[in-house]
Amino acid sequence: MTSKKLAQSTDKYYTDHYKYMMKDGLTGKIFSQANKMIEKNFTDKNHFNKILELGSSGYWHLKFVNCTFNEYHVTDLKKIEEPPRGILPRNVVTRILDATDLSLEKSNEYDRVIATCLVLHLENLQEILASWRRVTRNDGYISIYLHCEPGFLLRLTRTLIQVPKARKLKNYNHYDLILTIQYVYFIESYYILSFF
Numbered sequence: 001m002t003s004k005k006l007a008q009s010t011d012k013y014y015t016d017h018y019k020y021m022m023k024d025g026l027t028g029k030i031f032s033q034a035n036k037m038i039e040k041n042f043t044d045k046n047h048f049n050k051i052l053e054l055g056s057s058g059y060w061h062l063k064f065v066n067c068t069f070n071e072y073h074v075t076d077l078k079k080i081e082e083p084p085r086g087i088l089p090r091n092v093v094t095r096i097l098d099a100t101d102l103s104l105e106k107s108n109e110y111d112r113v114i115a116t117c118l119v120l121h122l123e124n125l126q127e128i129l130a131s132w133r134r135v136t137r138n139d140g141y142i143s144i145y146l147h148c149e150p151g152f153l154l155r156l157t158r159t160l161i162q163v164p165k166a167r168k169l170k171n172y173n174h175y176d177l178i179l180t181i182q183y184v185y186f187i188e189s190y191y192i193l194s195f196f
Helices: 003-023 025-039 125-135 152-167 172-195
Strands: 047-054 068-076 092-096 110-116 136-145
Touching: 025 110, 025 136, 025 152, 110 125, 125 136
Parallel strands: 047 068, 047 110, 068 092, 110 136
Antiparallel strands: none
């Protein structure tokens, strides 16, 4: 498979199948628990002026946020489908933003930056984390969720739930390739986060 075809296949997977594979059913319930854990140290007594969620691919994490805020920026590399009117609070801003390039964002602009299931997809992680730190206030928070790859529970979930779901898709062999690519990025991510 050429790198161009791989890129197209990966884009198609995230566009057409990511919600089905990761957010629906039992897998979605497992990842919901991870989102709740990210928020366990925050309550409605924590108020932030601006929150930036990177790589959101929708409004998945927002429903778990416990703190209050003036602005919540839901961002992703591609356009996020708008929910029906009245579903989101007025202070939620949806926009396209590349999590690997925050050069147009002001320094110390956000009280909190959130990235769930994003870090393992990124190259040059040390530079990216430095830019996330730059846009976060000195007394702010960066909340990162990075699943335990190749942890037993994750591998068991993939074997029993995700692989059978992927077999129902037309491009099952590409799913294995996507997991392999993610694993390579994970090794770099884990190493850098250990020393950051």
